[in-house]
Amino acid sequence: MTEAIKDLLYKIADDQLIIGHRNSEWTGLGPMLEEDIAFSSMAQDKVGQSLAFYNLLHDLGESDPDTVAFMRNANQFHNCQLVELPIGEYDFSLVRHFLFDHAEMIRFEMLSNSAVEEIAQLARKLVGEIRYHVMHADVWIKQLGVGDTRERLQKALEMALPYALGIFEESKYEQDLISNDIFSGEQALRDTWQSSITTVLTETELQLPDLTTLTPLIGGRYGDHSDHLQPLLDEMSEVFKVDPGADW
Amino acid sequence: MYGGGNIFEPSNHNDVLNEDPVKLQEFEARIERGEKIEPSDWMPKLYRKQLIRMIEQHAHSEIIGALPEGTWITRAPGFKRKLALMAKVQDEVGHAQLLYSAAETLGKSREDMISDLINGKSKYSNIFNYPAYTWADSCFISWLVDAGAIVNQVANSKGSYGPYCRALERICIEESFHLKYGHHCVIHLATGTPKQRQMMQEAVDRWWAPMMHFFGPSDKISVHTEILMKWKVKMASNDDCRQQFLDMYVPKIWELGLTVPDTNLKKNEETGMWEFTEPDWEEFKRVINGDGPCNEERLAVRRMAEERGQWVRNALKSADMKYVTPLA
Numbered sequence: 205m206t207e208a209i210k211d212l213l214y215k216i217a218d219d220q221l222i223i224g225h226r227n228s229e230w231t232g233l234g235p236m237l238e239e240d241i242a243f244s245s246m247a248q249d250k251v252g253q254s255l256a257f258y259n260l261l262h263d264l265g266e267s268d269p270d271t272v273a274f275m276r277n278a279n280q281f282h283n284c285q286l287v288e289l290p291i292g293e294y295d296f297s298l299v300r301h302f303l304f305d306h307a308e309m310i311r312f313e314m315l316s317n318s319a320v321e322e323i324a325q326l327a328r329k330l331v332g333e334i335r336y337h338v339m340h341a342d343v344w345i346k347q348l349g350v351g352d353t354r355e356r357l358q359k360a361l362e363m364a365l366p367y368a369l370g371i372f373e374e375s376k377y378e379q380d381l382i383s384n385d386i387f388s389g390e391q392a393l394r395d396t397w398q399s400s401i402t403t404v405l406t407e408t409e410l411q412l413p414d415l416t417t418l419t420p421l422i423g424g425r426y427g428d429h430s431d432h433l434q435p436l437l438d439e440m441s442e443v444f445k446v447d448p449g450a451d452w
Numbered sequence: 453m454y455g456g457g458n459i460f461e462p463s464n465h466n467d468v469l470n471e472d473p474v475k476l477q478e479f480e481a482r483i484e485r486g487e488k489i490e491p492s493d494w495m496p497k498l499y500r501k502q503l504i505r506m507i508e509q510h511a512h513s514e515i516i517g518a519l520p521e522g523t524w525i526t527r528a529p530g531f532k533r534k535l536a537l538m539a540k541v542q543d544e545v546g547h548a549q550l551l552y553s554a555a556e557t558l559g560k561s562r563e564d565m566i567s568d569l570i571n572g573k574s575k576y577s578n579i580f581n582y583p584a585y586t587w588a589d590s591c592f593i594s595w596l597v598d599a600g601a602i603v604n605q606v607a608n609s610k611g612s613y614g615p616y617c618r619a620l621e622r623i624c625i626e627e628s629f630h631l632k633y634g635h636h637c638v639i640h641l642a643t644g645t646p647k648q649r650q651m652m653q654e655a656v657d658r659w660w661a662p663m664m665h666f667f668g669p670s671d672k673i674s675v676h677t678e679i680l681m682k683w684k685v686k687m688a689s690n691d692d693c694r695q696q697f698l699d700m701y702v703p704k705i706w707e708l709g710l711t712v713p714d715t716n717l718k719k720n721e722e723t724g725m726w727e728f729t730e731p732d733w734e735e736f737k738r739v740i741n742g743d744g745p746c747n748e749e750r751l752a753v754r755r756m757a758e759e760r761g762q763w764v765r766n767a768l769k770s771a772d773m774k775y776v777t778p779l780a
Contacts (some may be wrong), residue, residue, distance in 0.1 A: 228538050229525075231541050232519050235760070237549045237552070239761075244538055244541070248535060248539055252535060294760070443587045446647060450645045452648075
C-alpha cells in the first residue's frame with residue numbers, strides 16, 4: 205500500500221511544483237501589477253504545498269525534498285502535462301489556472317477525508333489556500349469570458365482541455381486507493397470537476413465542448429512528458445547542480 | 453529597492469516667484485513644523501512636479517528592479533531560496549503598486565507614468581541597467597542594493613509628503629526582510645565551497661562600481677537641490693547616504709572574507725569619513741542616458757509586457773468608468 209500512497213503523493217507534489225514554477229514566471233510580466241502579485245502569491249502557495257507533500261514522501265523513506273525536486277529528470281516526474289506547458293499569453297495561463305485549480309480544490313476536498321490521517325490533515329489545511337486560487341480564476345473567467353475577449357478565451361479553453369483531461373489519468377494503484385478509502389479516484393474527481401467548471405462557464409459566453417469527444421493527453425503520471433518539461437527542470441536546477449552537495 | 457541619485461529637474465528660486473506668497477509662506481511654515489502635506493492641501497507647482505518625478509522614478513525602479521532578480525526565481529537553488537525569492541520580488545512589485553498610487557494622489561495616472569517609462573521619458577534607478585549574470589549577483593542585489601535603498605528610504609520617509617512617507621514606512625519594513633534574506637544568501641556563498649566563494653567575489657567585483665553610483669553623483673557636482681531640501685522632498689545628500697552605506701556595510705563585506713575592488717577604500721579614523729576612488733561619473737551619465745549594458749533590454753521587456761497585457765486592461769474598462777484618484 206505504501207507504493208500506492210507514494211504514487212499519489214508524487215503526482216500531487218509534482219503538479220504543485222511545476223504549476224507553481226510556471227506561475228512564478230509571470231513575476232514582472234503580468235498584464236497589470238495586481239496580476240503579477242496574484243500569480244506570485246499562487247506560485248508561492250503551490251511551491252509551498254509541493255514542499256509539504258515532498259516532506260510526507262520523505263517521511264515514507266524518499267530522499268529529502270530538495271534532492272527529489274531538483275535532481276530528477278523529466279521521465280521521473282509524475283505531473284500531468286497541463287502544468288508543464290509554457291505560460292503563453294495571459295488567456296492560456298488564466299484558462300489553465302481555472303481548469304487546474306478547480307480540479308485541485310476538489311482533489312484536496314476529497315483527500316480531506318482520506319483514511320491516511322497525515323494526508324487528510326494536510327489536505328484540510330491546504331484546501332483553504334486553493335479555494336482562494338479558484339475564486340481568483342472564477343472572477344477573471346467571468347470578466348474575460350464575455351464580449352470582445354470571449355474568443356481569445358474560447359481558443360485557449362479548446363487548446364487546454366485535452367491536457368486538462370490528462371489531470372485525471374488513473375494510477376495503476378487506482379482500485380487499491382479507492383477500496384482502502386485513501387482517495388476517491390480520478391473518475392469521481394473528473395465528474396465533480398466537470399460540473400464545477402460548467403457552473404462557472406454558464407455565467408460566461410464560453411462554450412464547453414462535449415468532453416467525451418476529446419482525446420485526453422495522458423502519460424504525465426507515468427513519466428511521459430511534452431518537450432517542455434526537461435528544459436524547465438534544467439533551468440530550475442541550473443544553480444543547484446553547480447554543486448548539489450553545497451549549502452546554498 | 454531603490455536608491456538615491458534621483459534625477460531632479462534643475463530648479464531655482466525663480467520657479468516659485470509666481471506662487472502666492474502668503475500660501476507659500478504658510479506651506480513652508482507647516483513643513484518647518486514637521487507637518488505632513490496631504491493631497492488636497494495647497495502646494496507649489498514645483499513641489500508637485502518634483503514629487504511626482506521622484507515617486508514615479510522610485511515606482512519604476514521597483515518594477516524594473518524586479519526583472520534582474522525575477523530571472524533567478526526559476527533558478528533559485530532549493531525550496532528555501534525559491535520560496536523566499538518569489539516573495540521578495542513580489543514585494544518589490546507590491547512596492548511599485550503602492551508608489552504609483554502615492555504618485556497618483558498628485559494627479560498623474562499610473563498609465564501615464566508607465567507610458568513615460570516605456571518611452572524613455574522618465575528614469576529608474578541606474579543600477580538595474582546592469583546584468584545579473586549569476587545567482588551570486590542576485591544575492592548581492594538582495595543584500596546590498598536593498599541595503600542602499602533602505603539608507604535612502606529611511607531618510608525619505610521623514611519627508612514632507614504624507615502619502616509618500618506612509619508608503620515608504622511600509623516599504624522599509626519589507627526591505628529589511630529582503631536585506632536579511634540577501635545577507636543570509638551571501639553568507640552561505642562566502643563561507644561555502646571554493647566555487648561558491650568565487651561566484652560571490654566575482655559578483656562583488658562586478659557590482660561595486662554600480663553600487664557606488666547608486667547614491668548619485670557627489671553633491672559637489674549634482675544639480676542644486678536646496679529648495680527641495682528645504683521642502684523636505686530630498687532628505688539626505690547623496691554623499692551622506694553613500695558614507696552611511698559604506699560605514700554600515702563595508703565592514704560586513706570584509707568580515708565575510710570578501711574583498712572590495714577599490715584599493716583606496718578605507719575609513720579615515722580622524723575624520724570618520726570613508727575615502728575611496730572617485731566613481732566614474734561619465735559612465736554613470738552615459739548609462740543613465742540610455743547607453744548601459746541592459747537599458748534596451750529592460751525597457752523592451754517592460755514594453756512587451758505592457759503590449760501583451762493591453763487586451764486584458766482594455767477589457768476592464770467600461771464606457772461610463774471614471775478615473776478615480778486613490779485615497780491617500
